[in-house]
Amino acid sequence: MGTGLGAVGAAAAALAGCSADSGPVRRLRLATGPEGGPYNAFGQALAQAVAATGARLEIVPVSTAASVNNLQKLDDGSVELAVAMADVAEDAVLGRESFSRPAAVTALARVYVNYTHxxxxxAGPVRSMGDLAGRPVAAGAAGSGVQVVAGRVLRAAGLSTGPAPARERQLGLAASVRALREGTVDALFWSGGVPTPALSGLAAELPLRFLPLDGHVGALREQHGPVYTAVTLPAGVYGLTEPVGTIGVGNYLLARGDVPAGVVRTLLQVVFDRWRDLLREVTAGARLEPRFAISTGKVPLHPGAVTYYRSVYG
Incomplete structure (x- = not known):
């Protein structure tokens, strides 16, 4: 696989006609995340990109609590599409952790990587993970992928049990930023693109320390598989003078298996034609390439996605 975006559009255009240029408009609900968050920004951008093509396809972003909530909605049929973190998506497919049984979901693409912050x-008392013992920590909203990865990191660090476990508080990003600024929590977990605007804003008014997490990647991979990778917050973002090693987790664009294959091909055509626009507000410097996009681990690709990638990239 591997070709320019112009070739992508030209080759994929032939695939779209059967599903998007005739008949009624197909309306697909897309579970995103909280308003103002990166998943919601991605969903809004995707809806606009699809509308601009004139295809007989409408994407309706739905605000949610994010990954866990999104997969539950996808499984129960209240949405047709969703965005979710790879670790939560694998939990859903395998029927573990937050999911009591395997969920029937498929992947369209791995679209970008979240960085765990x-x-x-x-100027505070916390200088290492061990200092979080007994302290309040903003650990993501209920139903979010942030909450999943934060809980796993704290367990790997031995901070979820014992005489003085970290006190996890279920807070979304805006509430987490407010709590850290006001001093009602001593640390904040976040999983998102780099830079995340809300954290850039916080760093501009409050000097911050970012704790390295890459030392926990091995334990997480041993326990949960290769959905976790070592990545680096680069110097320059958030005022960092040196890079900070941390944990990367992919984000998947997902669909119910009963979404027609032709509709999936049309949607992926837009994603690959307009990926720069889709990722602009989500993460800086990312590229969407086919060999990256098809790496969805234990989450099977939708049959329409398989056909799309084979037809366009060989």
Whole structure:
């Protein structure tokens, strides 16, 4: 696989006619995340990109609590599409952790990587993971992928049990930023693109320390598989003077298996034609390439996605 975006559009155009250029408009609900968050921004951008093509396809972003909630909605049929973190998506397919049984979901593409952020006030008492013992930590909203990865990191660090476990508080990003600024939590977990605007804004008013997490990647991979990778927050973002090693988790665009294959091909045509626009507000410097996009681990590709990738990239 591997070709320019112009070739992608030209080759995929032939696939779209059967599903999007005739007949009634197909309306697909897309579970995203909280308003103002990166998943919601991605969903809004995708809806606009699809509308601009004139295809007989409408994407309706639905605000949610994010990954876990999105997969539950996808499984129960209240949405047709969803965005979710790879670790939660694998849990759903395998019927583990937050999911009591395997969920029938398929992947369309791995679209970008989340970076796990663990930040504390630079002038505060926390200088390492061990210092979080007994302290309140903003650990993601209920139903979010942030909550899943934060809980796993704290368990790997031995901070979820014992005489003085970290006190996890279920807070979304905006509430987490507010709590750290006001001092009602001592640390904040976040999983998202780099830079995340809300954290850039916080760093501009409050000197921050970002704690390295890459030392926990091995334990997480041993326990949960290769959905976790070592990545680096680069120097320059958030005022960092040196890079900080941390944990990367992919994000998948997902669909119910009963979404027609032709509709999936049309949607993927838009995703690959307009990926720069889709990722602009989500993560800086990312590229969407086929060999990256098809790497969806234990989450099977939708049959329409398989056909799309084979037809366009060989």
């Amino acid at each position: 663990l930040l504390v006030p630079a």
